[in-house]
Amino acid sequence: MTEFETTLVAKTDDKRRKGQVVVGVDGSPSSLAAVAVAAREARMRGCALRIVHAFLWPMLRVPLEASPLGPPDGGLRNEALRLLREAVAHAAKAEPDVETTSTLITGEPLTVLEKESEFARLVVVGSRGMGGFIGLLLGSTAVHLSAHGKCPVLVVRGAPVADGPVLLAVDGSPAGAAAVEFAFAEASLRGAELLACHVWNERLYVGPADPPNAVYDPDRLRDAEERLLAEALAGCAERYPDVRVTRKLLTGRARPVLIETSRQAQLTVVGARGRGGFTGLLLGSVSQALLHHAESPVAIVRAEKPSPELGG
Structure with a gap:
């Protein structure tokens, strides 16, 4: 079932939006790929899918409607609506049983999607957008x-292995829980193996700069x-015996x-910050590296809103 709605003002029906x-x-092709992934995530969670397009042009005070001298279906507003219809159709093809709504919201993408994240279970974006320069590995919206x-x-990128594990980068920090x-x-949800990896560097423990009497027991x-x-x-292993x-x-x-x-994974999961992160730094170096270079989709999970029920 699909529903198509448009608005030039953000919806205020927060109860309806919550949990989608x-x-x-x-x-962009990247965002259409994200639609299919998002539809799958919604189906696995048994929730609705909300497709959002941030309509920046009204803020720039440019003409939105079709020109009298051009085709009646021209103009920036009609182009935005066409884009949403295409995304809805793409979602229906990927997961026909998922309830899907779409909305056109005036604003720039960073602000619009950050606001949407306050009510969502998960936000999905492509790794590059229409404004990305050739060679740019990751769009500013995703970062x-x-x-x-x-x-x-969830940033859709790389070539996921369909039957691969969910890769979890573990650093042991409270923020990573x-x-x-x-x-x-x-x-x-995926019926997949969890591959939990912790990386440590033996070379960090001893070297020419260490005190001469340093004791090293590998x-x-x-x-x-x-x-x-x-x-x-330990705790999660008990809660998810399957x-x-x-x-x-x-x-x-x-x-x-x-x-x-990450080459062998269907999804890579990492915390936004880990051990050694500077105070005030919202995205750690490992998280940023995976966002830019991982070979599978990457889920970044911040510690501010942990919720087992919502999968985050």
């Missing part, structure tokens, strides 16, 4: 939402890292190791 999967569209969104943000919960919920340090990984997963979990302790630099591991 929201996807932002701009007419902004990952840092400021009020719910988990919401990402752990989200990853378990996603693995359960086995002891490895045991400590293994305990960190096990403790980070999820098969594989724990991996990997050595090296976190960013390249996780990017390479």
